[in-house]
Each structure stands twice: as structure tokens, then as C-alpha cells.
Amino acid sequence: MLSPQQRLDDIIGKLRQRACRITPQRVAILKIFLSSDEHPSVERVYEQVRADFPTTSLATVYKTVALLKEIGEILEINFADDRNRYDGLKPYPHPHLICTRCKRIIDPEVTLLEQLKSEVAQSSGYLVLSHQLEFFGICPTCQQK
Amino acid sequence: MLSPQQRLDDIIGKLRQRACRITPQRVAILKIFLSSDEHPSVERVYEQVRADFPTTSLATVYKTVALLKEIGEILEINFADDRNRYDGLKPYPHPHLICTRCKRIIDPEVTLLEQLKSEVAQSSGYLVLSHQLEFFGICPTCQQK
DNA sequence: CTTGCTAACGATAATGATTATTATTAAATA
DNA sequence: TATTTAATAATAATCATTATCGTTAGCAAG
Numbered sequence: 223m224l225s226p227q228q229r230l231d232d233i234i235g236k237l238r239q240r241a242c243r244i245t246p247q248r249v250a251i252l253k254i255f256l257s258s259d260e261h262p263s264v265e266r267v268y269e270q271v272r273a274d275f276p277t278t279s280l281a282t283v284y285k286t287v288a289l290l291k292e293i294g295e296i297l298e299i300n301f302a303d304d305r306n307r308y309d310g311l312k313p314y315p316h317p318h319l320i321c322t323r324c325k326r327i328i329d330p331e332v333t334l335l336e337q338l339k340s341e342v343a344q345s346s347g348y349l350v351l352s353h354q355l356e357f358f359g360i361c362p363t364c365q366q367k
Numbered sequence: 368m369l370s371p372q373q374r375l376d377d378i379i380g381k382l383r384q385r386a387c388r389i390t391p392q393r394v395a396i397l398k399i400f401l402s403s404d405e406h407p408s409v410e411r412v413y414e415q416v417r418a419d420f421p422t423t424s425l426a427t428v429y430k431t432v433a434l435l436k437e438i439g440e441i442l443e444i445n446f447a448d449d450r451n452r453y454d455g456l457k458p459y460p461h462p463h464l465i466c467t468r469c470k471r472i473i474d475p476e477v478t479l480l481e482q483l484k485s486e487v488a489q490s491s492g493y494l495v496l497s498h499q500l501e502f503f504g505i506c507p508t509c510q511q512k
Numbered sequence: 513c514t515t516g517c518t519a520a521c522g523a524t525a526a527t528g529a530t531t532a533t534t535a536t537t538a539a540a541t542a
Numbered sequence: 543t544a545t546t547t548a549a550t551a552a553t554a555a556t557c558a559t560t561a562t563c564g565t566t567a568g569c570a571a572g
Contacts, residue, residue: 243567306558426551
């Protein structure tokens with residue numbers, strides 16, 4: 223487990239190896255992903271990065287997201303109607319628990335998932351490479367209303 | 368477990384109760400969903416229904432899909448980049464196994480999922496209403512290539 | 513430190529799946 | 543069969559995301 227600072231340096235090193243340029247915008251966007259546990263959307267990151275770099279373009283956020291996704295440092299969470307959300311803290315497949323009222327997303331503790339995965343691989347003959355598990359419901363706060 | 372014909376009659380009855388009109392287009396679209404195990408996209412259903420009713424509009428397919436989704440008779444499967452797909456045979460949450468090469472979707476047998484669900488509900492305090500579980504991989508056919 | 517190369521930037525147009533609009537058609541009921 | 547109005551076909555609008563393109567600036571070499 224790396225500290226946020228170590229991970230930042232690590233990822234920047236990875237980008238350098240790819241001959242990617244280290245721009246202030248990229249670093250700012252990266253920092254937002256590494257420090258946010260709210261599973262932000264592109265739009266949300268855009269708002270936040272504009273606080274420090276007011277001229278940043280939405281396109282730059284999208285392109286940085288695509289880059290970080292490609293090198294496996296953020297995880298994309300897809301939605302039917304809503305915009306995609308991203309997880310920069312745990313950029314590997316893991317379950318999410320989503321409140322359909324307030325759109326809050328948390329990471330529930332789950333066991334047994336790996337067993338489930340190999341069960342599926344075995345019985346189907348598929349080479350299972352990835353997965354996506356989302357639970358939808360109402361969070362405790364929204365239940366009280 | 369109802370036969371396809373029984374289910375068709377059943378759903379048509381349900382639509383009548385809602386004061387929905389039973390049009391040839393709706394019946395044709397419904398029949399396609401009830402007889403297809405390929406988890407078709409809207410576009411795919413559109414192609415198929417046009418074989419029998421060449422003047423059918425894409426908008427009609429979309430609206431019928433929205434209706435059937437609303438009454439819980441088809442299940443929507445969301446994708447990141449690709450178009451949505453639909454399952455009219457098992458219109459309740461269940462896992463899918465998706466080949467990322469040929470886009471084929473099958474329904475793997477899975478146990479333990481209900482336990483997993485109540486585990487998550489218990490530890491989080493959320494009221495868990497639904498879920499979505501997708502496995503991504505390479506199907507046996509595509510592995511040989 | 514300056515220069516040159518070119519990746520990345522900002523601005524904005526294009527894309528593409530889905531949704532909304534509207535005039536017309538045709539189920540359903542009397 | 544006529545009346546009512548939901549559903550249809552055609553098509554415009556929406557909106558998240560992607561592509562384009564002229565300009566800017568990271569960075570390696572001198």
C-alpha cells in the first residue's frame with residue numbers, strides 16, 4: 223500500500239516512461255483523483271481543477287481521464303443514464319454500492335467474490351479477465367427522509 | 368416458469384390493465400424479446416422487427432423498450448462504450464458473462480450471490496434493492512483464434 | 513539559458529445513442 | 543361505424559463523450 227504522495231510520484235514516473243509530458247493540468251487532475259473518495263464524475267473533476275487552473279478545458283479532463291484509465295490508474299464506473307464516475311483510490315475491479323437517490327457511492331466489504339469469479343470461469347470455459355459488480359439501493363441518510 | 372406463449376399473453380394482459388394499446392408493432396417487438404437469447408440491442412431489435420413491419424420507426428422500438436423496462440418485463444444491460452443490450456428471458460437481476468471480442472453474452476450459473484447481497488446490506492446499512500454483475504472475458508471460440 | 517520539436521492545451525465542432533416533438537394513424541369502446 | 547386519444551413514423555433536440563485544429567509550452571539537445 224503506497225501513500226498518496228508515493229502513488230503520485232509513481233504514476234508521474236510511469237507517465238514519463240511513456241514519454242508523456244508532465245503538465246500542471248495533468249498533475250492537478252491526478253491529485254484530485256488520488257485524494258477523492260467520492261468517486262467523482264468528469265464534470266466534478268472539471269469543477270475542482272478549475273478552482274486552481276481556471277482556464278482548464280473540459281476536453282483536457284476527458285483526455286487525462288482516458289490516459290489514466292489506459293495506464294490502469296483509475297477505474298471507470300458506468301451508468302445507464304447518469305454520467306460515468308471514476309475511482310482513483312482503488313483502480314482495480316471491486317464492488318460498489320450506489321444510492322439511487324443521492325448518487326453517493328461507497329465501497330462495501332465483500333468476501334467470496336474471487337470464488338465466484340473462478341466458479342464462472344470454470345463452468346463456462348471463458349477466460350475471465352475482469353468484472354463489474356454494482357449494488358443499487360438507498361443509503362441510511364436517504365432512508366430517513 | 369411460464370411458456371413463451373403464456374408469458375406473451377401475460378404481458379399483453381398487463382399492458383391492457385395499464386390501458387396501453389396492443390399494437391402490431393408492440394406485439395412484434397415483445398415477441399422478439401421473448402424469443403431471443405442473444406441479449407439484443409435496440410438496433411438489433413429494430414432490424415428484426417423491420418423484417419415483418421418495414422415501416423417501424425426506431426423511436427417506436429425505444430419507446431416500447433422503455434415501457435417493457437418500466438413494467439419489469441425486460442432487463443437492461445449497460446455498457447461503457449457500446450449500446451445497451453436487453454434480456455427479455457430473465458428480466459430480473461442476474462450475472463452476465465460478456466466476451467469482449469465478439470460481444471456475445473451468456474448467463475453463467477452462479478451461486479452465493481444472494482448471500483453476498485445480504486452481506487453488503489447488513490454491513491453498510493443500505494437498503495439494497497437491485498444489483499448488476501458482469502464478468503468480462505474471452506469466450507472459448509474467440510480464444511482459439 | 514535558448515532553441516526546436518511536438519505533445520498537450522483550450523476552444524469548439526462532430527458524433528452517436530437516446531429522448532422529445534408533432535402531425536398523422538389506428539386501437540378501443542360505445 | 544364514429545369518436546376519442548394513445549401510438550406511430552419521421553425527424554429534431556439533447557447531452558455525454560470524442561475529434562479537430564490552431565496555439566502553447568514541456569523538455570531534450572546544444
